[in-house]
Amino acid sequence: MQELDTAGLGSVRVTRQSDKVVIIEKDLATEQMVLAMGPQHPSTHGVLKLECLTDGEVITEAEPCLGYLHRCFEKCCENVDYPAVVPYTDRLDYLAGMNSEFAYAITVEKLLDIEIPRRVEFIRVIVAELNRIASHLVAIGTYGIDLGAFTPFLFCFRDREIILGLLEWASGARMLYNYIWVGGLAYDVPADFLTRVKEFVNYFRPKALELCNLLTENEIFVKRTWGIGIMPADVAINYGWSGPMLRGSGVKWDLRRNDPYSIYPELDFKVPVPDGKHSVIGDCLSRHLVRAWEMDESLKIIEQCIDKMPSAEGFNSRSAIPKRIRPKAGEVYGRAENPRGELGFYIESDGKSTKPLRCKARSSCFVNLSAMKDLSKGQLIPDLVAIIGSIDIVLGEVDR
Amino acid sequence: MGNSLNAWSEALAGFYLFGLPLGLVIIAAIPLVFIALYSLTYGVYGERKISAFMQDRLGPMEVGKWGILQTIADILKLLQKEDIVPTSADKFLFVVGPGILFVGSFLAFAVLPFSPAFIGASLNVGLFYAIGIVAIEVVGILAAGWGSNNKWSLYGAVRSVAQIVSYEIPAAIALLCGAMMAGTLDMQKITMLQSGTYGFAHFYLFHSPIAWLPFLIYFIASLAEVNRAPFDIPEAESELVAGYFTEYSGMKFAVIFLAEYGSMFMVSAIISIVFLGGWNSPLPNLGAIALNDWTTGPVWGAFWIISKGFFFIFVQMWLRWTLPRLRVDQLMYLCWKVLTPFAFVSFVLTAIWEIYIP
Numbered sequence: 001m002q003e004l005d006t007a008g009l010g011s012v013r014v015t016r017q018s019d020k021v022v023i024i025e026k027d028l029a030t031e032q033m034v035l036a037m038g039p040q041h042p043s044t045h046g047v048l049k050l051e052c053l054t055d056g057e058v059i060t061e062a063e064p065c066l067g068y069l070h071r072c073f074e075k076c077c078e079n080v081d082y083p084a085v086v087p088y089t090d091r092l093d094y095l096a097g098m099n100s101e102f103a104y105a106i107t108v109e110k111l112l113d114i115e116i117p118r119r120v121e122f123i124r125v126i127v128a129e130l131n132r133i134a135s136h137l138v139a140i141g142t143y144g145i146d147l148g149a150f151t152p153f154l155f156c157f158r159d160r161e162i163i164l165g166l167l168e169w170a171s172g173a174r175m176l177y178n179y180i181w182v183g184g185l186a187y188d189v190p191a192d193f194l195t196r197v198k199e200f201v202n203y204f205r206p207k208a209l210e211l212c213n214l215l216t217e218n219e220i221f222v223k224r225t226w227g228i229g230i231m232p233a234d235v236a237i238n239y240g241w242s243g244p245m246l247r248g249s250g251v252k253w254d255l256r257r258n259d260p261y262s263i264y265p266e267l268d269f270k271v272p273v274p275d276g277k278h279s280v281i282g283d284c285l286s287r288h289l290v291r292a293w294e295m296d297e298s299l300k301i302i303e304q305c306i307d308k309m310p311s312a313e314g315f316n317s318r319s320a321i322p323k324r325i326r327p328k329a330g331e332v333y334g335r336a337e338n339p340r341g342e343l344g345f346y347i348e349s350d351g352k353s354t355k356p357l358r359c360k361a362r363s364s365c366f367v368n369l370s371a372m373k374d375l376s377k378g379q380l381i382p383d384l385v386a387i388i389g390s391i392d393i394v395l396g397e398v399d400r
Numbered sequence: 401m402g403n404s405l406n407a408w409s410e411a412l413a414g415f416y417l418f419g420l421p422l423g424l425v426i427i428a429a430i431p432l433v434f435i436a437l438y439s440l441t442y443g444v445y446g447e448r449k450i451s452a453f454m455q456d457r458l459g460p461m462e463v464g465k466w467g468i469l470q471t472i473a474d475i476l477k478l479l480q481k482e483d484i485v486p487t488s489a490d491k492f493l494f495v496v497g498p499g500i501l502f503v504g505s506f507l508a509f510a511v512l513p514f515s516p517a518f519i520g521a522s523l524n525v526g527l528f529y530a531i532g533i534v535a536i537e538v539v540g541i542l543a544a545g546w547g548s549n550n551k552w553s554l555y556g557a558v559r560s561v562a563q564i565v566s567y568e569i570p571a572a573i574a575l576l577c578g579a580m581m582a583g584t585l586d587m588q589k590i591t592m593l594q595s596g597t598y599g600f601a602h603f604y605l606f607h608s609p610i611a612w613l614p615f616l617i618y619f620i621a622s623l624a625e626v627n628r629a630p631f632d633i634p635e636a637e638s639e640l641v642a643g644y645f646t647e648y649s650g651m652k653f654a655v656i657f658l659a660e661y662g663s664m665f666m667v668s669a670i671i672s673i674v675f676l677g678g679w680n681s682p683l684p685n686l687g688a689i690a691l692n693d694w695t696t697g698p699v700w701g702a703f704w705i706i707s708k709g710f711f712f713i714f715v716q717m718w719l720r721w722t723l724p725r726l727r728v729d730q731l732m733y734l735c736w737k738v739l740t741p742f743a744f745v746s747f748v749l750t751a752i753w754e755i756y757i758p
Contacts, residue, residue, distance in 0.1 A: 035551055042637055057555070057728060148629060148725025154455035220630055220724045381555070382727045385639050 032060060039068045043146045043385045046395030050372070052384070059384050062376035064369055069399040077359035082108055082325040083182050085359060090176040092343070092361060093397040095138050098124075098131035098167065099338040100397075101180035106261050107334025107345040108182045111327045116320055119310045120184050121263045123317075126197060126305045127167060127179065129298040133204070134163040135339035136291045136298075139392040143288060144215050146389035147224050152215040159207050162200055169193065183321035194306050201299050208295055216292055225285035229375045229387035232282055239374075240367045243341025244294065245391065247273050248287035255337035267304050269297045284390035291392070326354050340364045340392060365397040433506075435514060435702075439709065440661035444471045446710070447661075447717050454721045474654075481650035486549065489647065493547025498648065498655040500540030505663040507533045512669045513588045515679050515701030526587035527579055530670055531572050534625065537663065538564050541634070544656070545644035556643025559728060560634030564625055566732060570739035571621035577614035577750040578674035581607050591678035599684035599692045603677040608753045613746040615675045617739050619712070622667035624731070626660065629720035633728055668712035672705055679705045 035052040038044035047068035053061040073092065077085045089104045090097035102124055109116065141156030164174045170189050171179035179186050215221055231241070236249040246253050254271040256264040272293035279285035329351030335344035341364025348358040368391050375387050445460070445468065452459025460467030485494055511526035513519040523529050538561050545557020581604045582590040596602035605615050624631035635643030645656045672678055679701030683691035695704075726734065 033551065042641060043639065144724065148632065149723060150451070151455050151721045154457065158456050214722070215724075218724060220726055223730060224724060224727060380727060380729070382633070382639050382725075 037062075037384075038065075044388060045142065045393050048369075048388070048393065048395055048398070050376075050384070050388075052376075052381075054381070057380050057382075059376050059379050059381065062372060062384060064372045066366075066369075067399055069395045071396075071400065073361060073400040074359055077356055079355065081354045082327075082356060083321075085356070086181060087176065087178045089361075090178060091396055092363065092400060093135075093338060093340060093365070093394045094175055095394055096131050096135040096339045097175055097177045098127045098180060099135075099336065100343055101177065102128045102262075103334065103336035103338065103343045104345050105180050105182050106336060107332060107347055108325065108327075110334045111330065111332040111347055111349060112182075112322065112325065114183055114320060114322065116183065117315065117317075118263070119188075119312065119315050120317060120320070122305050122309045123185060123189055124180055125262055125264070125267075126189075126194075126302055127170060127177075129301045129305075130163050130166060130197070130200075132298050132339045133295050134160045134167075136295050137163075139291055139339070140211065140215070140288065143389040143392070144221075146385050147221060149215060149218070149221065152211055155207070155211055155214070159204060162203070166193070166196060166200065169196075181318070181321055182325060184319065185317040188312060188315060188317045194309065197302060198306055201302055204299065208292070208299075212292060216288065222285060224382070224386055225279075225288060225390070226283060227280045228284045228383050229379070229390060230280060230282045231371065231375065235374070236282070236371070239371045241341065241371065242364050242367065243338065244287055244290040245341060245364075245368045247271065247290045248390075249282040250274060250276075250286075255335060255342055259335065261334075261336060263305075266308070267301050269301050269304075272297065284386050287390045287392075324354060327351070335362070338364060340394065340397065341368060343397075361397075361400055363397040363400060365391075365393045365395075366400075369393050369398055429520070431514070431518065435509070435706070437658075439665040439706065440658050441471045441475075443661040443665060443710075443713055444474075444657075446713065450714065450717045451721045454718075478651055478654040483650045483652065484647075486647050488549045490547040490549060493543040494647075495547075495652075497540050497542075497544030497547055498645075498652045498659070500543060501537055502540075502655050502659040502662070504533060504536035504540055505659040505666060507536070508666045508670075509662075511587050512666070512705075513591050513673065513678055514705055515698040516592075518698065518702070519588050522586065522588050525585045527575060527585040527590065527670075527674070530587070530666075531568070531575060534663065534666070535564070535568065537659070540659075541644050544648070548644070548647035550647050552641045552646045553644050556634045556640045556646070559640075560627060560644055562728075563627070563631065563634060563731060563735075566735045567621045567624040567631075567739075570617050570735065570743040571625060573740070573743035573747050574614035574618035574621065575670070575674055577611070577746055578604055580747075580750050580754055581611070587673055587678075591673055591680065594677040595680045595696070597685040597690075597692050599680070600677070600682040601684065602680070603675065603682070605675045608750060608757075610746055610749045610753065611675070613742060614750065615671070617743050617746065618671055618675070619715075621735075621739060622671060623716060623719065624735070626663045626667055626716075628664065628716050630723040630726050631731055632720070632725060633731060664713055664716060665709050668709040668716070669705060671712055672708035676708055677704075678708075 033054050035054045036049065037052055038049035039047040044050065049065040049068065051063045051065055052059050071091070073088055076088055086101050086104060089100040092100045137156040137160040141153035144150070144152035167177060168174045170193060171177040171186060231249050233249045233251050236246050237251065241249070242253065250273055252271050252273050255261070257271055272290055274281050274286035274289055279289055327349040329349055331346065331348040333344055333346045335342050342362065343364055344362035346358070346360040346362065347356050350357045372388070372391070376384050379387065448470065449459045460470035463469045463473045485491055508530045510520035511523055511529050541560045541564075542557050545553040545560070578590065579585050582593050584590060584593075594602050594604060600606065605611050627634050633639070635645065640646070645653060648656060676682075681692050681695040681700060681704055683695050685692045
């Protein structure tokens, strides 16, 4: 009789009978299993891959593997003129194209130091906030799916469809708009657009409440998200989190307030942060709640913009657009508050070319996702899904 | 027509194979299979339509009027698909798994009384058999999950087995309360004891002031037993891709799917039989207006039990399209710390009621 130790499988006691080895006793040990979650997995929101080391249902380690949607955004930018970068920015965060364009436009305008007509600013803010609502609707809806509630998703998409219809009416495209140009807009908004937007705002308020009743206040939903994936504020800051993720951890940080751009200083809106009563500060539920509250604030912003909108008389949306963009040599970093956090563009110009020498995008999703390893340690698989959902990643922006 | 059908069935009844009355078995099986297949075909259609109406959609509209033939078209499509067996799968288990699942969910139909005149097998331990035979499904699920040689399938299978085995306890105790009220395990007798001229007032749900508790417990536990939301963690599509049937395609997938809807109808029928009078009409006789008498009979019986079954299927769908999914540990918490103690409480209270209050 002899004892063999097979790697990781526990010890096996065997005996030899003539030339055969007969196992007489097996002391079974459990083994950790590598689980490749994604890139084809329903709840990784695209082509994210998580390599998980699991002990039963418990994740001991999860490593995000990126790059499945890498499209060389930054290299492409170096080879096209400044205005031609705008369509590329749409494809970064394809759920919030207007916001990405907005961030890029204000960055180049900062580099050029040009004045923008006021009506352009108002329209920009309206379409960006509409797109923020659309983006949050996707975030909330897919979060519902991640937790097994399918119906809220379709409610969200029904309402998002109206926003996409409005934006299509203004720009001609449903998702990849190419509407906010450097120095102006592709077109003025159609006549009657603002009335329709106002109608949408009135339509959406009760619908948002319905969504809240169906999903946010659901006992099971709260149980699944309460206290899961808690991120303390200081760690969140160290990771460089931004947007609803950082606000979910209780930090009142919103670039529309803290580093104001466009006409945001003139507008009255709150920066919602969790109060610790509806959720544990920094957990998945807080992040979800922040998004839900933000939709409300966006509606307020849209209403104010419609009221304050300068008239369209003698207005040309392309009047301030430079014929040829050739900035002075220098560098600039411009940033805007996207639905998923801070989207920043770092642009360097050599002063001779009409193309950027370097255009780096600082994407919020990528930074937010980097905390995945910390957040997922020791969680169950269903909780891991809840955490990924609450980070609300768009792989187009993660991989660029 | 009637005569020729009689002659035909008599000829079939006289059909013996190796001394076994095979013909008799077939006569009983034909209507059962039809009931089961129709219930699940239209269960699937109903699921799609109900979910569609809940979600501001139309659902299937193309195949037939209002898409009524959609399920049949789907089955035809699945029949034509390539029958893939993964190379690394355990072929025997992979093939046998869906079969066991299907058989397990359909065997219980044998003891369901569909009308005063029709029951597949009037066993004196019918209820016990129905509880027991469902457990065969566990073997099928485990075979499917393990045989697929896929990590997601394995997770799904293990979760599913843990869930079904746990939830059988509160479910069985809740059904025992019904059996105690009836004093028999024979499904047909349980149903007959609930008939009377006052219609629904004779149902066991209204038999004692605590009868609603086992009713509720059995309904919740049956949701978990047939892997329906909010307890659909074995096939949680956002966590485990598709759970234990991730690797299945074509007809094997269809068989698993049909088995699932078959068991949905089965648990709905059991809850209707034990607590809501089975094929008894819920309408009471109101003096000269003998609603109960008018709506009682073999055909009416089948109508009532199938309607009651469909009502519970509707509630299952309603819950599925409303609620998120519980987590594994929350599911077990609910089973062992909430449902099982309450099931015992209701068991004891029902026993006291049955003994001391005539």
